[in-house]
Amino acid sequence: MPYEKVPARVRAWVDRSLGSSVVSASTQQGGFSPGVAARLVAASGRRAFVKAVGTELNPDTPTLFRNEIAAMQGLAAHSLPHTPFLYDVYDDGDWVALLLEDVDGYLPPHPWHPADAARVLDALAELTDSLQPSPWADAPLAAVRSEAFLSRWDLVIADGLAVPAWVAGREQELAELARTGLDALAKGTSLAHWDLRADNIILTEERVVFIDWAHAARAASWADSVILHAEMRASVELPELPDDEGITGFLAGIAGGQWWGSSRPAPPGLPTLREWQRKAALVHLDWLRERLT
Known part of the structure; x- marks a missing residue:
């Protein structure tokens, strides 16, 4: 799903968390889960990665996102270089979202090198x-x-x-x-x-x-x-x-x-x-x- 189709309340939360409005959203394709996965750039120049899903897209995926939130909050206490930094989370009972560090890299090609x-x-x-x-x-x-x-x-x-x-x-x-x-x-x-x-x-x-x-x-x-x-x-x-x-x-x-x-x-x-x-x-x-x- 393109970031622009996320409910306005979720996009407003992203803007608040980043401290300025999103001016660019690049959708990332792949994976199994429905919803949004996008690299964001705010008017301030700040970058982030957002993943978000609502129950109407798949009833089970929000539960998986909540599990990820709990895991990421546990990982955050260790500041591990091998995990992305968690900026903020959103959960209104229907839509669940994570705002994460936008890691500038690439996925390992498959077959593996x-x-x-x-x-x-x-x-x-x-x-x-x-x-x-x-x-x-x-x-x-x-x-x-x-x-x-x-x-x-x-x-x-x-x-x-x-x-x-x-x-x-x-x-x-x-x-x-x-x-x-x-x-x-x-x-x-x-x-x-x-x-x-x-x-x-x-x-x-x-x-x-x-x-x-x-x-x-x-x-x-x-x-x-x-x-x-x-x-x-x-x-x-x-x-x-x-x-x-x-x-x-x-x-x-x-x-x-x-x-x-x-x-x-x-x-x-x-x-x-x-x-x-x-x-x-x-x-x-x-x-x-x-x-x-």
Whole structure:
């Protein structure tokens, strides 16, 4: 949605927060969520990034934005170079918005370049150290909030979904393995981004900035590394992650969640989600097969 179509009350809040009226708004395309994502320039020359959504665009996205607000407020106390600065937030019960630092950089191209991947993995290691223990004391527990998603092998079995040849006959084994992964996640005390992809990362000459913290949750310290390795796997050579049953179980849980999800009708306003889920499921299944061999 173009910034100009945001309700006037939200745009008035932006002007107040910036201290002068917005004179330029550049809409940023991509991602799954409906709503506004725009780089702003105010009459004073001040720059910012705004993301905003209302319930009429998608009933669930405002809740995700509220989760991101809580996460960003927890991160703000640490002034971390790998997260954007939060200027202000807005919530009138219908529309929810965040006003953030406008990071002048680029999204890592996909397929990943080795140099970009190395920078991002190093930055993630630094960030993970900083987020242990979680700076957001009331962060939801990933293993609880995502239990249904990570337990969907049961639904794959119940629905009789077709699966890749190597999985056929092993669905119950993978369901048990996914439960092992959930148990390991539940013991974690780190704050995980939980949604790391190339389009949630901005690279500048000096910084690697992880954006869009709407899914942040408390989890095992390796959770984000697993998620990011899956994102990079098809592009670059990666260091092996530990031979840990919790990690393997987490992979199984993600694979089952994405595979079952890809079989469902697309939710309102998110037409690209199901094809993305199918591709993601295949990546995780391929990786899982290697770890089980």
